Amino acid sequence: MEIEYSREHWELLKNKRDRAIEILRNLRELGIEGYVYGSVARGDVKKGSDIDIIVFNPDLLKLELVPHHHKFIVQATPFSTPKAYISLDEEEKEIISFPLNKLKRKEIEFYHFGGLVSFDDLLKNKRVAGVNKILELIIPSEKGHIQLPLVGNEDYAVKLLKISHDTILEREKLLEKREERGHTGVFLKYELDENESFEYAIRNLSKNNKFFRRMMNA
Template structure:
């Protein structure tokens, strides 16, 4: 099924992508532009007024340097959070850039595993060069719908029963597709089950100190930081 965007939709999409590009350009003070990507609906194009502007750095970078780069470009960091989704997930830092939490920058605190890296490709991702050229990427929604951009809007295809094509279109492994289907199907059946670790840092605590504190108190956190920093 093809969805044709209205003029209002295109205006909203341009505004969301403008915000994303501002963040990605600010991050170029710290990381190569190719390592910072916007992911999700802003990358695909199927936005709505409440869509978040999610920017991810896909390789480990000192969080303090990222924070400094954002603040040097005029952004205010309202919240700093460390999240570890499961005991076997790579811990990540999140920097929230506004009170409604519309704009968020995330980065891994250790090296991502291949499937974790493909998570961003699963939802759709675009780097700085793509944002500047107006590129949109295919990706999958939380409703397990594959969104493929077209000049007029996008085409929607079901993921269930179509996993091989989805893997091919997104350029990711079939195993990643199957894993994401399992996770999202379970989430729809049981609701959100929370994350293993989610810690909001006090304003005076640097990320590095919080990492040391969590490593000292949690063996799973310590193991992930150790094993994936090699």
């Protein structure tokens, strides 16, 4: 099914992408390369859609220089790579995240599953295919996007998104579980104090949490 975007939708998408360009440009000025993932990359935005930025190769000292509202560290499960988050606003609608250790293949593919674009892609007004939170495969079109249910179209999604079949199935299972049970909690979430550095927080968590320490040393 093809969804045709209204003038208001195109305007909303442009505003969110312009803001994403501004954030990525500010990061580049610090020598940091970031990418946008999710609905802003695909195009199927809503008024409340977040602007999510991922930095794959972080420099902690440079990232400490990013003006922000608050910072936190999350480890989704005891066996997942811990990630740090810099929220640019109080509501966490604009977030820069980065891994604290090397990401596993499936963790990298997660970003391509949802759709991932670079700074240059945004300047070229490029949109990419990806899967939304209700397991719809979103494929950009000239008028808006085409949407298909992911369930039953897994093989097509593998070719389109260029990720592995097992990642597709894992994300399907996780999102279906969230749909059934509501939003699931995370194993660890640590809010940094106003003047606390990521380096200090990592040292503190490594000392006090064996699962965090294990994944930092993996």
